[in-house]
Amino acid sequence: MNKGIRNPGFRLFFKLSLMVWAVCVLYPLIWTIFGALKDNQQFFLGKPWNLPKLPLLWSNFSYVWEKYNFGDYFVNSLVVTLVSTILGVLLSATTAYAIARYTFRGNGLLYYSYLSYMMIPTFLGIVPLFFLLNDFHLTNKLFGLILVYMITAVPFAVFVLVGFFKSLPKELEEAAAIDGASHYATFFRIMLPLAKPGLISVAIITVLNIWNEYVFALVLVNDPTKYTMPVAIAVLQGEMQYRTEWGPLFAALFISMGPILLFYIIFQRQITEGITAGALKG
């Protein structure tokens, strides 16, 4: 077994570098929490690295939650994320299953037409997409956003799930066919439950992407009651040019960050593996 590099000076240098970068990553997050507990005076008079003074200003959270409607934005983001993830995974699982387990004309073409979407910049279609949804009266509606999110989630999900369905043993289908199960029954009763790990990891990545998405949400929703979290934070920050309320801004940041950090801690392995798999499509 290779012991790796043992030169002590070398080791120390690399070790320190690793620690420094870990601090660079973690400190801004800790500091967001501290900022969320300060009042304006502490921002203007104190140093940025000062700890928040006691008593901690927990009211910043309730202030953005109620006065700046972040409670509503949080719910909007949650609804949009969950609904489009479920629909997106369903749309992808069916297509991926057909592509992976059945031979039919256009099979490969279909697969590559989904894959190629990942190479095309979103901005190319953004103007026509806006007018398309406008014609359907779907701009400024959460449903319009859900529609776009669920379908843009498909290419990545199809890519991962095709690989997953292909890896399942062929005997399963044959056994099901001998038992007289229909194509639908085979899919819903046998294949879908077996594909659960793949479905979960796809769903996790989709949740992350949608929760953080900004461009579509900015273009397709202009009604302030329908904002999602990223747009609401951007707007709140824009208003800071005229009115400074640092504490509440940081509280809003934390409200957006908190759930996703928790989510990452729980699903850390699936997330890193899933995102890396997506990029390795080549």
Next chain:
Amino acid sequence: MKERTAAATVMTKQKVSTRIGTAKTKRNLFIASFILPTLLLYLVFTVYPMFKGIYLSLFDWSGGSETYNFIGLANFKEMLDDGIILKAIRNDYILVVGKVIGFMMMSMFFAVALTRFHIKGSGFYRIVYFIPNVLSIVVVGVLWRYVYNPNLGFLNSLISLFTEKPFEFAWLGDKWSIFALLPPSIWAGIGFTIILLVAGILSIPSSLFEAADIDGASQWNQFWLITLPLTWEQMKTSVLWIVMTTLNGSFVIVTIMTFEGGVDNATQVMGSYLYMNAFKFGKFSYGSAIGVLILVLSLITTATLQRLMKRDTIELT
């Protein structure tokens, strides 16, 4: 789909019994029902807008119905005289080049540190380093805007500790502010390339390093002759990923940190200029033309890079 099924049925009917014929119809109906709903939505909401975007770029249109004239490539000719678009392209490529260099050097450094030293807690570091990648760029942008804040920001307060007068440089209000967007972009994305390279290094058989040790090769030589060539594939993937996400996504960090492209368009990028033209000025066809420009440039850049980085893959036996 149905016609094809019917045709297929007709062709085989003479030889095959009708029972198999209905089984085939059932199978085809099943495939159709699994493929068509997704395909239809995909065509309507992603494929159609993209082709329509290319189509629109050849017109003169500002949203209403009063003017909708075919003008050929006039939008693209207009770009040649548009100083802002040239600045935007320049800025996009400053970000691309800066990010590729910054990402690759730093992530290779950390990937080596995480794998070749067997340092305790490397699992912990790997988890921590990926955290910024799961945050929204909006959140990252707001955080870093505060870091750069002229009077109360983190950076200037830190520098002021060493200067007599308080240091109040406006990092985001300068002619060269585009460079100030590099550190947040690197901070936000580097976790991903570290993970890729770590996986690459871990897949190198340790016997290679052992043999090099026995032959007395220095650590530095081992890096150049073993680690680097054998992680070439991962580096290629990383570079292409950086280029794609930058040309496609720098809009977000630019608008969040410098609103409409900074002072005198100092930080304008193609995406933000597209957004401004289309959704602020109502120049929808010019905006679409910028969309086509982004597509063309990203295809050219990735194709060129793929060619430049082409190397015979080293097969380990």
